Amino acid sequence: MKGLVSLFIGLFGTFAFSWLGLTLIPNFQIGHLDPQADEEGTDIYPMPQSGTAERGRRVYVANGCFYCHSEQLRPDYIASDLDRKRDVDPHPKWGERRSAPRDYIFARPVLLGKARMGPDLANIGKAAPMEEESPAPATGGSPAASPAQAPSASPAPSSAAASPAPPNAPSAAAKTAANPSPAAPASSPAPETKPGEPRPYSAAWHHRHLYSPRDVNRDSDMPAYRFLYEKRPVAGEHSADALQLTGSDAPAPGWEIVPSYDANCLVAYLMSLDQSHPLKEVKSGAPALGGSPTASPAAAKGTK
């Protein structure tokens, strides 16, 4: 070594080079992205999350969910993320397009994840059954409230032919009635839903899954998060948000399990995870199916 001065210059220089190259220059390139908007400025994506969902993000972080669940989808030429179906209800799939930097501009901390001991959650909110996502006024008389998940005796014959699953969900029947195309029923029923159980990926389903993962999926490797729930005696009627549990997990008669505030925030956060909106810079896997219909013109404009 020539001398102390050259040693110190070298030590500083090499590290400064790395700092500049791997953090500062990327910050110039993608560090100041704005939400995407269409020409009228109405269809803006992404939007900041509600306060409840943001608090839910803190719960998600505090309990280390991100050590097992990623929130990013790799492009289709690298991995099969975009072909992957969800285990409980294969519709919709993990996602229709890869994730892009713009999807995360409001995320703090950003939770891309490094391991998948559980499925990816980038679009878990999108996987929720339709009526929970947005009660569309067009369907009129939609049985959207959560008690409506009670078993329906309606045989719903139009979808029964297409799927071996018990066609029990009222909203599936309602949708089928609204859109009598023969292709539609194949994609709407949830195959594993049994009577009396919440529809997969609905808020009630998430609560039950967090409370008792192996009750929902026998082989699941997820820890139970029972400390996020309270057991309390039933005062008068059952609470509307009490968990619908069966078997050994069900509380004794006169007791009920209700989500704590943190659990409600966590589920609100999960329900807010949705990257289905098309982005101009990303090729959408299936533009006709992915995203909301109002966004499709924007996507078409972007891909030309």
Place this chain on the structure above:
Amino acid sequence: MDATEIPLKEPAVSVAAGDTEQVERALIDASTRVPVLMFYASAIAWLLIGTVLAGFVSFKLHAPDMFSNTSFLTWGRVRPAHMNVMVYGWASMAGMGTAIWMMARLCRTTLRHPLLLVAGAWFWNIGVLLGVGGILAGDSTGYQWLEFPPYAAIVLFVAYALIISWAVLMFRFRRGEQIYITQWYLLGAFLWFPWLYAAAQLMLFVVPVQGVLQSAVGWWYANNLLFLWFGAIGLGTAYYMIPKVIGRPVYSYHLATIGFWTYALFSSWTGMQRLVDGPFPAWMITASIAATILTIIPVATVGLNHHMTMQGYFPVMHYSPTLRFTVFGAMSYTAFSLVGVLISLRSVARYVNFTQASIAYSHMGLYAFFTMVMFGSMYYIVPRLVEREWRYATLIKLHFWASAYGIGLMTLMLLAGGYVQGGSMNDASLPFLESTQSVLPYLRGRSLSGLLLATSHFIFAFHFGLMLLGLGRTSTVPTFLNPVEAEGSEGHI
């Protein structure tokens, strides 16, 4: 060769009347005694805590219903607690202890005001305790390797400032013009770490960068911590211990220069390969993959240099605990780097990304390489501080084999499990659950390896405790792993 001829340790001071160099060394050792033992004792305490947490993490992964009613025992809190205890409690404190001692020896100066260094160690312990408590209470920041909440990070930083100013002060008062190879690495580590830590804290918490860049900063920090902090201290220690134990200079000074500067240049650019195919500009990831591949240059030069230094002296590993641990660590550094190159390649990464393979990689770096080198340095330094020799050669041997087999089994299990997991994860026709189910047998195997590692840690802690209590052997001959000294030191054991 006849191992008895090898000067495994300079004789004790009392006999060397008039030998100024021996007296000088004894004075230096005496000045570092309290702070270095303080660092070591804290590190080993954290090692035991981290081991218990690790066992919990590993078993809970295939027995998920344990303790599901207790918030601070949920897997997602214990895992970062284990990780941070090992990184900031065990590895950093052991590394700082060894670095301070080597710095004093190489600068040929006594440590001035050692009690301030003890204060630094206390602050560091408080910082780690606050941080781990914060994680278990649910205050994690959500950035991997940086989970400590900001209030703990500030304490750590203050402690670091105290500690490092003393090391740099020692360098200021050094005698002799020569700057040794080990000192390049140590000075590098001392200067890079605060910059790295401050930069990451600044860009994540003070003026946070937007969106995915937080992940980029996080992994830039994690990999640089691994290479420029632990890697630099580990390699510097190997460069000190190997020539010292076998009593022979480093084979080539020029190779060492090339190895050092290519290491600083290339390894600092790695990190983004862990985000392969994520939502980032492709050039960032490609640059890191290229840098990872280029780290083969420092790996080859450092490996060659150590190998040529050891040439003809490999049998000494049969006797010297220090050499055995250090050479195991130095060889693991090569293996760790090559595995790093392999799993960074895009064609491999598409299988092993999001799997247990990246856990294997971290353990190879932090355990098979760094921790083993630290064990080696402790076996060398502690007897010089307490003026006793290690009591039981059998315990040292047990420690070595349990550690070596444990980490070897763990690495194999996690790499193979990661590959299997990635294979089924990439086959979209299989249910996702298939991928987690397929890795479970490997995770059970990993728990088994954890039992081996736990055994080795408790043995070492017990042995270290004996030394601290002054129950080591009083002898002028160091403890050999196998009897070589036929001239009558058997009676001491």
